[in-house]
Amino acid sequence: MPFNSVNRFEDAEHEALMGVWWSGVLLRQIARRFFRDQTVAESQFNVLMALRYAERALSQQDLSERLLVDKSNLTGLIDGLMKRGFVRRFREKRDRRFYRLKLTGEGAEFLEKLEPAYLELVHGIMNEFTPEERTRLTEYMVRLQRRMEQWK
Amino acid sequence: MPFNSVNRFEDAEHEALMGVWWSGVLLRQIARRFFRDQTVAESQFNVLMALRYAERALSQQDLSERLLVDKSNLTGLIDGLMKRGFVRRFREKRDRRFYRLKLTGEGAEFLEKLEPAYLELVHGIMNEFTPEERTRLTEYMVRLQRRMEQWK
DNA sequence: ATATAACAGTTGACTTTACAACTGTTATAT
DNA sequence: ATATAACAGTTGTAAAGTCAACTGTTATAT
Numbered sequence: 001m002p003f004n005s006v007n008r009f010e011d012a013e014h015e016a017l018m019g020v021w022w023s024g025v026l027l028r029q030i031a032r033r034f035f036r037d038q039t040v041a042e043s044q045f046n047v048l049m050a051l052r053y054a055e056r057a058l059s060q061q062d063l064s065e066r067l068l069v070d071k072s073n074l075t076g077l078i079d080g081l082m083k084r085g086f087v088r089r090f091r092e093k094r095d096r097r098f099y100r101l102k103l104t105g106e107g108a109e110f111l112e113k114l115e116p117a118y119l120e121l122v123h124g125i126m127n128e129f130t131p132e133e134r135t136r137l138t139e140y141m142v143r144l145q146r147r148m149e150q151w152k
Numbered sequence: 153m154p155f156n157s158v159n160r161f162e163d164a165e166h167e168a169l170m171g172v173w174w175s176g177v178l179l180r181q182i183a184r185r186f187f188r189d190q191t192v193a194e195s196q197f198n199v200l201m202a203l204r205y206a207e208r209a210l211s212q213q214d215l216s217e218r219l220l221v222d223k224s225n226l227t228g229l230i231d232g233l234m235k236r237g238f239v240r241r242f243r244e245k246r247d248r249r250f251y252r253l254k255l256t257g258e259g260a261e262f263l264e265k266l267e268p269a270y271l272e273l274v275h276g277i278m279n280e281f282t283p284e285e286r287t288r289l290t291e292y293m294v295r296l297q298r299r300m301e302q303w304k
Numbered sequence: 305a306t307a308t309a310a311c312a313g314t315t316g317a318c319t320t321t322a323c324a325a326c327t328g329t330t331a332t333a334t
Numbered sequence: 335a336t337a338t339a340a341c342a343g344t345t346g347t348a349a350a351g352t353c354a355a356c357t358g359t360t361a362t363a364t
């Protein structure tokens with residue numbers, strides 16, 4: 001789905017979707033570099049954040065669904081986070097098919113250290129918009145996501 | 153950069169950025185599946201579209217910049233498209249460092265066959281919005297991208 | 305005129321991701 | 335009670351991407 005500039009389609013719907021597309025591409029690029037400097041992969045950060053703000057202990061399957069990543073990837077991702085001491089797996093006794101994943105103290109601490117720089121980045125980008133615009137943008141994105149869910 | 157639902161940050165800027173982020177993730181997912189069914193990789197489609205709608209013959213370097221993909225990927229990507237007969241490389245006589253890439257008749261034809269389904273998908277998603285909303289959304293995305301360019 | 309820079313493309317190592325096939329565990333149906 | 339489904343996680347393969355180092359070509363500087 002290309003096209004920031006030239007677009008002979010002259011199709012307003014296409015143009016709008018391309019806008020979202022390219023914003024996503026740029027955002028990915030910025031995030032990758034940011035997290036590399038912070039010595040985490042973006043995918044690992046996503047896992048840590050999901051665990052931190054989850055309302056309950058999550059399984060790898062849960063993470064797979066929340067992060068929209070294939071469950072097979074969670075195996076290695078969690079392995080890596082365990083090696084760094086950020087996450088632990090707890091076998092569930094009632095149902096030995098899955099683990100409950102928990103953030104360790106080190107994991108939480110690591111996230112806290114990261115947070116200022118992370119928020120600075122986020123705000124540095126988003127203060128492009130006024131509060132009203134932000135609200136409207138958020139609303140648009142929610143609707144767009146709901147619409148796209150239909151294609152899953 | 154996670155979080156569609158739970159977000160204890162209570163941070164409107166973060167929320168808005170996450171909206172863009174998740175929309176991008178979903179869009180990638182939908183696109184990947186769509187193009188798989190159409191027997192092209194999304195990355196190949198992007199190249200074909202870029203060549204088709206370019207104002208002049210592009211080099212691999214040009215494509216790299218337009219598609220925001222490392223130039224090293226273009227080698228294999230173009231190789232693949234040449235194998236399918238969709239693209240040709242022409243050595244530039246004046247400057248033998250680069251190729252001029254051109255879409256073949258087969259390439260153009262392939263794109264044309266794809267276009268209806270592609271546009272149907274795009275419209276199916278974007279008719280979530282009224283024309284005024286689309287305009288505003290496009291405007292937001294343009295501003296967001298310009299802002300994000302600063303971090304490149 | 306020649307050494308040095310810059311440029312386009314390629315290659316190889318590595319990471320990330322998706323997908324399909326597999327193991328082991330639990331739930332369901334007959 | 336047992337066969338079948340469904341489920342969670344793991345493994346292996348392949349595609350796609352980044353990055354750094356390399357080749358060959360052209361531009362620049364002294």
